[in-house]
Amino acid sequence: MPAPHWSAPLAPAPVDATVAIPGSKSMTNRALILAALAGSPACVTRPLRSRDTLLMAEALRSLGVGIGDDGDDWQTLPGELKGPARIDCGLAGTVMRFVPPVAALADGEVVVDGDPYARKRPMGPIITALRELGVEIEDEGRGALPFTIRGTGSVRGGTVTINASSSSQLVSGLLLAAPRFEKGVEVRHEGPPVPSAPHLAMTVEMLRAVGATVETEENVWRVAPGPLRGGETVIEPDLSNAAQFLGAALATGGRVTVPGWPERTTQPGDALRGLLAAMGAEVSRGPEGLTVRGTGTFGGLDADLHEVGELTPVLAALAALASSPSRLTGIAHLRGHETDRLAALVTEINALGGDVRELPDGLQINPRPLHGGVFHTYDDHRMVMAAAVLGLAVPGVEVENVATVGKTLPDFTELWRSMVNA
Template sequence: MNDTRAPEELRWPAPQAPGAVRGRVSIPGSKSMMSRVLVLTAASHGASSVAAPLLARDSALMVAGLQAMGIRVVTTDDALWMVHPRAPQGPAAVDCGLAGTVMRFLPPLAAVAHGPITFDGDPYARKRPMAPLLRALTALGVSVDAASESLPFTIQGTGRISGGEITIDASSSSQFLSGLLLSAPRYDRGIVLRHQGPPVPSRPHVRMTVDMLRAAGAAVDDSRPNVWEVEPGQLGGRAWHVEPDLSNAAPFLAAALVTGGEVTVPDWPATTSQPGDLLRDLFTQLGGRAVLSHDGLTITGSGSVRGIDADLSEAGELTPVVAAVCALADSPSTLRGIGHLRGHETDRLAALTAELNRLGGDVTETDDGLRIRPRPLHGSVVDTYDDHRMAQAAAVLGLAVPDVVLSDVACTSKTLPQFPQLWTELVGARP
């Protein structure tokens, strides 16, 4: 997991802020929306267009997976992609990389393929939770060949599945729910999906899935707690526009917070199901001022950062950057509701604890989160664990702590390949 031995040439010195950081940063498309759009368009009848598509590793892996199954995705125009759906076909091999959306959204679609579809990914991807989804597919009558309940595995598609009622424990990832719901209209009887277990994390992502299914023409009933019912039916092709990735805005807005500056992210949606919208409240609690206007979202720092006690269960992906900010606060913080992060791109709770303490911090893990007691920090090489969020957190720390070096910044290509350039331009920007 730990990449301290990354080659010297991959190391990236994090820029230290020369003063209050001020500027505007346009953020590319949402990875979460992009993944859902691609699956919905592939499961539709008729062509769809995708405006402002995300150009990053996760979306490239999703496109490659769909293309491997015979679905035509035209990506020659960086501003507008076209998807021409057809029945998925095997044999095919899907590389999931480290993308949870690929490994959890495409197998339910592969269940209606004609022929076998094999899934595998990066070495750490084989450690990510998959058992609830594979058990659910098996219970729905899908033939799954797997040596263990994780990657690699093969879905033996027969062209159709009946669907029906299924109960799963999605407490380790909301993506299990979203993956099943997105393809449910293709099942003969649709699906009645029940969650039974501890609370589902990242609930806004499930709401996003439901909203986008309805936008595509699906009939979805989510009126009962922890029950989602999707009727069978044809989804229509349509024009989609991808919102900016609000979670990827976190480090840039944090730069204003920790340096007493001001940063604006344009095109921030007035209403959205993206969990990243919780940044407005979180950064206000941390001592900043948040203003949403026609110009976008602007965060203004006060020159000091307050510690917080926050439940991040609905937006766990914000944890690394929020933890970095808390390490620079003037009082202790407790981050709760994020035990599921142990199964993300890396064990993020262990990684944050190790790296913040490496810099001189005082961080301890709890059953479901972190306790952070601010201490004077010093420079060091910070491991990024091939995790884009860990790299973003380290960059935020580098604003205020001299001589912070990321072991590898290239992992940000997962969802934001432009991160090093955007970051350097922002930190170097002056009023």
């Protein structure tokens, strides 16, 4: 029997709250991969614990990596990678793109699969790349999940050319495991620009932080073979998961502060400072964190979100509540995320009375008075976040399958109610 819908809280007044955001999913899953490949024990401090990161931890455990809990932290012990093993990716892009190159280093057979929709997500480029680097993979010609890796305990490595225009994770997955390849790796991208460039910068920075030698130039990344250090990696708050909370300040004419906002970061969510300011928010950063204040009214947004596509659902929801039209572009790759996010946003906002039109690479959003109704989420955590923002200003928004937000933010509904009622 389906779970009851979640009634998105209507804001009775401008919000005024401080919201502590849990750790970054992107950093947590990269740190777990690097810790698993390190030559000495490692600690991932203040990690995010959500469906995506728990799937990552379990995937690495199944390959022989020791991962133990130490309070809120994860401790890892290096171990011999081996099969047989079965990897459940769920809907996590970081698991399905980052784990196969690690699994290729295992001695034995590893089966990789995930949720039904995960079988539609782009995997062909990384499967082809691993084959060219010397890995035997059986996918029955699908270029997608499920597939079987027949590992021999080592990967030759070398130079490979891929089209990573559908996801930067296709490059990051190869780079993260490359220090353990016999020849390292040189990844060359050919095709339209790689989306989410900040995530690639994050991968490079985190590799270097644990001792890897990485060289980059335009559309080329080189990682030399060599040992990785263990030690401690401290995870920053997930800035992309701050989007809906900071957006609430704009939507209600209130104030929201997110503590611990880093002064310097590779996280794409840091772009929220400029994007929300462009819509009319007052944005400031100080010792207490990042604060966004709404002024009561706010305008639309004309922005290329190619590098920060994950912010699109919340920004689209804000745009539907704005006082002037918005045009969000550079995000054609969102059609291959947890769901086709462009089609989903058009369908669900328009079902509430909105006027959203799909563009070849984005969305045109013309604000109209909205009404309540059921907002479907398509097993996509960011659709829940978009619905919650709309519900602040639109009575009667009922969110289907709110539990899917556990993919990256299990405590979302509690944090959201606390903010609205603060």
